[in-house]
Structures are given as C-alpha cells and as structure tokens.
Amino acid sequence: MGEFMTAARHHPSEAPERRRPIGDPSAPIDGHEASVILERARELVDPVLRAAIESLPGSMRRIALYHFGWEHADGTPAAGHAGKAIRPALVLAAATALGGPEARTAAVRAAAAVELVHNFSLLHDDVMDRDTTRRHRPTAWTVFGDADAILAGDALQALALRTLAEDPHPASGTAAARLAGCVVELCAGQHTDVALEGQSPGEVTLDEVLGMAEAKTGALLGCACALGALYAGAPEGDVEALDAFGREAGLAFQLIDDVIGIWGDPARTGKPAGADLAARKKSLPVVAALASGTPAAARLADLYAAPRTQEDLDRTALAVEQAGGRDWAQVQAADRMARALGHLARAVPEPEAAGGLLALAEYVTRRSS
C-alpha cells in the first residue's frame, strides 16, 4: 500500500516529475496481496458463475462459455479465465470489511451477479463499438454474429438478476434493485460514449467524459462495494460510503486504463498499440490534452482529425503527452483515489478491516495491463 498512499498524498498541483506516477509500468510492483485476493475471489465465485452459465439453453451457453474464456469457438474446453475478477473481489472485500468472514461467504452470489452484469455490458459494448479483440481473443460478435452476442448479453443480464432474486439472503432484494439501477447507469454511460464518438474532439468537454467514465466504470465498481456492504448488513450511510469509494476508485481505474490504452504494451493489454487513438476514442487524457491550450494541443487536434498510419498514431500519442494529457490523468487518478480513501475511512475506520479494499484499489491504479 505504501507506494500508492505516497502518491495519493501529493497535491495535484505539484510538478508531475516529482510524483511517483500511478499506473507507471516501471513502478515497482507490490501487487502480491491484491493478486492473492483476486485469485481467492475467482475460486469462490467461479463455481456460482459457471453454474449460472451452465443453466442457459445450449445455444447461448456456448456463446457465454466462449466469452468467459472457458471454451474455444468450436466448443472445446479452453484454459483461459474470465478477466481479473476485480468486481467480484470488491464485493467480497467490502462484505469482509463490514461483516467479517461470514458476510464474505454470504456475498458470493452477489459477487457472481456483479460479474455477470459486467460481462453483459462487455458483450453489448463490443457489438456497438465494433471492437474485435477482448482479453486477447476475437470478440463474441466477430465469432457468432451480432444477434447472438446481443442475445447472450441479454441472457447474462437476466442471469445476474435471477442469481440475486433466488438468493434467500435478506439483502438480496435491495441488492437486486441497486444492481438493476446500476445497469441503467451503465447504459446511459455507453449511450454518451457512442454519442461522443460522432462528435469532433474539440466539441467534447472534460466534464462530459468524466461523467461518462463515472457511469461506465465508476457506477459498477461502486455498486460492487455497496452490494458487499448490504450483504454485511451495514447501515445505509456505510453502504453509500462504500458506493462512493468504489465510484472514485473506478474513476481512478478508468484514468489509468485510458493511459494504458494509449501507452500500454500490446503484449500485455491484448489490444493493438494505439487502438484507442486509432478508434479516435475521446479518452480522458486526449480530451484533457485538447483542452490544455498548448501548442501540442493544436498539433494533436490536427492529428486526431484522421490518424491513419502507425507513425501517425505514435505522433498522436506524443502530442497527448506533450500537451500534458498523460500527467493530468495520473494526477487526477491520485486525486480520485485520495477521495476514495476518504469515503472508505468513514465507513471502515480500522486499517486492518479495510485492507482488502485498499489492496484492490491500489492494484487497479497501479496495473500496467
């Protein structure tokens, strides 16, 4: 935790070169605890997730098993696994922080439900964004077609809500209502994302892209933490504090994700270099760079109008960096994380109890892929 706490304590106005940059692949990695937490979450949640997916009718089961990396396109078993399990790990860590090991065990279905919602949104977003690669593999719509990818996503949303509705835990109804509300927010965020795609970068404001990032990423991370708190029987104020913690951590996560989307190593991200720039995504560093009023911003605006060759993409990435977009994103990430920690401290004042959540928050803002 030390690395991150140091970074978070810096004031955003300090010169960037004096900060220990969050998300910097060269930073020393101390993610051991987080990786253990993620691994344990995966072990607990996978059987519930898998049982839910096995309950699907054959056609859609096949698409879902492919999407989760459990089967190849031809239906033979695959060894891959379904992402990093950050969201289910947050559910379980929040439950543990507020209710101990018993709450953690009780919250496994809620953790699976959150992961199902996450994967529903990935399936649909990939169709809309025409993204062709996800987790180093061809996206489901490229393999099975648009209709089947849409239907498999629809079925995963239904499975998520059914998993909660069938849970006899007293918090399951409140949790289901909250998760359904979060789905609406995810949709609103994706709507903004699609709408902004059609606009020129100069028309887009930082507030718009920050609002979109909160809806697309912050909302579900916040909901994951809130569901953990609900399953721990926490009072309303603590549930809201955990939601706010997850939202701010989610924004930090998105800021770092956008940095990785431009400067990350393709071998680790599973996406082609500069993919976000090639798609002319209004990512947070790009919009911040365009709004900077620097000479590099003007150069970037010209380049961003129609980047084509790999060389153009490299020059675009450099212009974003020179206009301060990369530094801004990293300072913002630190700032958001500081706010997240403030919310967490309100609900979970004891550092030992908050340990799992802190480790996960640090992990998502330090990862290099």
Next chain:
Amino acid sequence: MGEFMTAARHHPSEAPERRRPIGDPSAPIDGHEASVILERARELVDPVLRAAIESLPGSMRRIALYHFGWEHADGTPAAGHAGKAIRPALVLAAATALGGPEARTAAVRAAAAVELVHNFSLLHDDVMDRDTTRRHRPTAWTVFGDADAILAGDALQALALRTLAEDPHPASGTAAARLAGCVVELCAGQHTDVALEGQSPGEVTLDEVLGMAEAKTGALLGCACALGALYAGAPEGDVEALDAFGREAGLAFQLIDDVIGIWGDPARTGKPAGADLAARKKSLPVVAALASGTPAAARLADLYAAPRTQEDLDRTALAVEQAGGRDWAQVQAADRMARALGHLARAVPEPEAAGGLLALAEYVTRRSS
C-alpha cells in the same frame, strides 16, 4: 366465450370447412369484454410504466418514450399508446382469478414489469430482424440507430427487474426470479428464430418452429399468468397451471398471429401485405404447408426460394393455403386453446373467477389485427 368454446370442442381431424375458424376476420366479433379488460389494465399499469420510464436518464428516456408511442421522434408528445396490454392484462386477470380484487391491486407493479420485458424484447428483436415498422411507426433502431435501440432495450430489462425488486410484496422475489428465467427463454427463442432464418425452409421441422413459438411467445404469456398467481399467494401447483394456461394460449396466439401475418389486412396489422412471406419467415403455417407432402407444397417450396414481386407473394400465400397451412394453423390454435382451458380449470374451477382470463384468451385467438 361461446364462439371460441364451440371451435375448441371440434376435433382437429374434422374437415376444416365445418369449423368456425378461429382468427377469421369475418367471424362475428364479440370482444367487448376483452376490450374493456384491456382498457382497464392499461389505465392501471400505464402510470407505473410511465413512472419507471420517466426515471431513465434523458437519452434513453427519449428512445423509450418514442418506442411506447408516447412521444414522436422529435420529442413532442404523441397520443398513441403502447400496444394492446395483453400481457399486463393477463397478470391482473390471473391475480383476480386466484386472489380477487385485492390481489389485482397488488399485482400492478408485476404487470408493469412484464410489459417492460415484452418491450425490451421487441426493441432488440427489431434490431436483429431489421424490422422497420412496429405499431404503424418506424422502429426505434431506424430512428435512433442500432446502439441506442440496444441500450434502451437493456435499460427496459433492468427497469423490469428493478420494478419487481423494489416491490415490498412478499411474492416479488419469486416473481423476479421467474421473470428473469423467462427472459432467458425469450432469448433462446429469438436465437432459434435468427438461426432458422439462415436455413432453407425444407430443413426446418414443425417441432423446431413450435418450440421457438413457445419460447418467444408462450413463455412470457405463461410467465404473466404465473406472476398474477404468485401475487395472489396461490400454491405452487396453481402457479404452474396458470403458467401452462398462458403458454398454450400463447401458442394459439402465435398461430393466429402467423395467419394474420400472411392473410391479415395491412390497414389493420400495420405491416405491408405478405411481409412475413417477403421476409421468408419460417412461420407456422408455412412450415406446416411445406411438410404436407401435397402438390401445393412443392409449388410453395419453389416460390419460397425467392419471392420477389407482390404477385409472387400472393401466389405464395395461396400455395400455403392450398397445402393446408392455414387450416392446420387454425386447428392447432383450437387444440392449444382447449389444452389451455384444461390447465385453467385445474387452478380456477369456477367459471366466474376465470372469466377475465377466458375473455383474454378468446380475444387473442379471435383478433383480426
């Protein structure tokens, strides 16, 4: 009810011309009771439905309001209304049949939830099927684009489950689980529909299309009736009987809908004449006709390979009729309805209590548009 009961009592092997044909537009219309039931359901459910949709963020609210016919594409208010409310009316009629007026009042949110799921599936199906007209208006995807129509559908599914999850009624959790399970079945049905589109008509069996019709249409009508029973506090056996009633009535409904899709009056259906034939839909009368082994079946197979002109479509419709597809569908509808009534009688033996459900079942198999 007399008209329908007479038809249902006929054995399918009787000569078609001796039956009073179900779904025949020339049959005397006695739908007064059903139309009053539907109108009352609409009055009760619309405020809940509208409140749920008004809770959506602006962008998706607009798409949903357009889809429901409450707004024009430019956002100005529209007087149209959102379909016939058959599914919410079934929820309320089932609740009344098993629990009286109090259960009916309690079940209004469940009725709205079922209508939201129905409209989620319409939005998505129209995208996948590239259907351009719905309820006499351009479909949402033609107005707002694929992405927004998909997102609005996603949001309606979430609203449906949230509406139930927020309902303090003791049956709401069980109802939500059942409705979510039904969504999975709807998706499986649509998957089959899309898959069959890619096959030649001769490859498709009647069992396949009947299974698809049960999943796409029967499942939600069954679920509507089951939710009404759950909200009436009915025992498990009665809930299942009501589900079976709705499923069989739904199959009868689909059979008649397919007949109307070929021979219905475009001015009343809101679809171009022969639209289902032009789209080469594997509708039930067509598949039955192709399987008939008659000379007309061979002619139909040739015509169905690539119908193009209006004259071709007229000849195709005639071949379906001559091969017995129309009569088969009407006999099947009567048979399904007889089974539906058997299931209903198990759970609701008193005809007075069953009146609303019977009127609705008759209505859906007698309508001419």
